[in-house]
Amino acid sequence: QDLYGRNLYMWAFRASPEAVLLMLQHGVSPFAQQLGPDALDLALEASYLQRELHPALPQILAQLTDPEPSHLARLQRLALYRPALYQAILKIKPDLQLPADTKPNELLSPPLP
Numbered sequence: 693q694d695l696y697g698r699n700l701y702m703w704a705f706r707a708s709p710e711a712v713l714l715m716l717q718h719g720v721s722p723f724a725q726q727l728g729p730d731a732l733d734l735a736l737e738a739s740y741l742q743r744e745l746h747p748a749l750p751q752i753l754a755q756l757t758d759p760e761p762s763h764l765a766r767l768q769r770l771a772l773y774r775p776a777l778y779q780a781i782l783k784i785k786p787d788l789q790l791p792a793d794t795k796p797n798e799l800l801s802p803p804l805p
Contacts, residue, residue, distance in 0.1 A: 696790045697772050700715065700720070701715060701720070701722065701725065701730070701731040701734060702703060702728070702729070702734065705731075705735075705738060708793075709746060709747040709748060710747040710748075712731070712735075712746070713747060713748050713751070714732075716731075716748055716751045716752070721755070721762055722735075722751075722752045723755065723756075729762065731748070732752050732753070732763050733754060733762050733763065733766060735748055735749045735752050735801065736749075736763065736766035736767065736770065738765060739770065739774075740766070740769060740770055740773070740777070740799070741772055741799075743774065743777070744777070745777060745780055745781070749784070750784050751783070753781070753784050753785045753788075754785075756785065759788065761773055763796065764790060764791070764794045765794060765795060765796055765797035766796075766797060767781065767788060767790055767794075768794040768795065768796040768797075769796035770789055771790060772796055773796075790802075
C-alpha cells in the first residue's frame with residue numbers, strides 16, 4: 693500500500709488480467725482499498741468496457757461478503773446495458789440481487805473506441 697492506503701490493484705488492472713490474478717494469488721485483499729474504487733469496482737468496470745467478464749471476477753466475488761453501494765451501482769449498469777454479463781455474475785454469486793431503487797453509476801473511464 694502507498695501512503696494513502698491505496699494498493700496496486702488500480703495499476704494491476706491497467707497492466708493485465710494476469711497481474712490482477714497474481715495479486716489475488718498472493719493474498720492481497722481485493723477489498724482493502726480505503727480510498728477510491730476497490731478491485732471489485734475495477735473488475736466490474738473492466739467487464740462492462742470489455743463486454744466480457746474479467747478473469748479475476750470469480751475470485752473477487754468469492755471473497756465478497758457485503759457489497760458496497762458502488763458495487764451495486766456498477767452491477768445495475770451491467771443489468772441495464774449488459775444484461776448477459778449481469779446474469780453471468782448472478783450464476784457466480786446468486787445472492788447479488790439488486791434492490792429495486794439502485795441507480796447505475798458513471799463510468800470511471802471513457803469507453804474504448
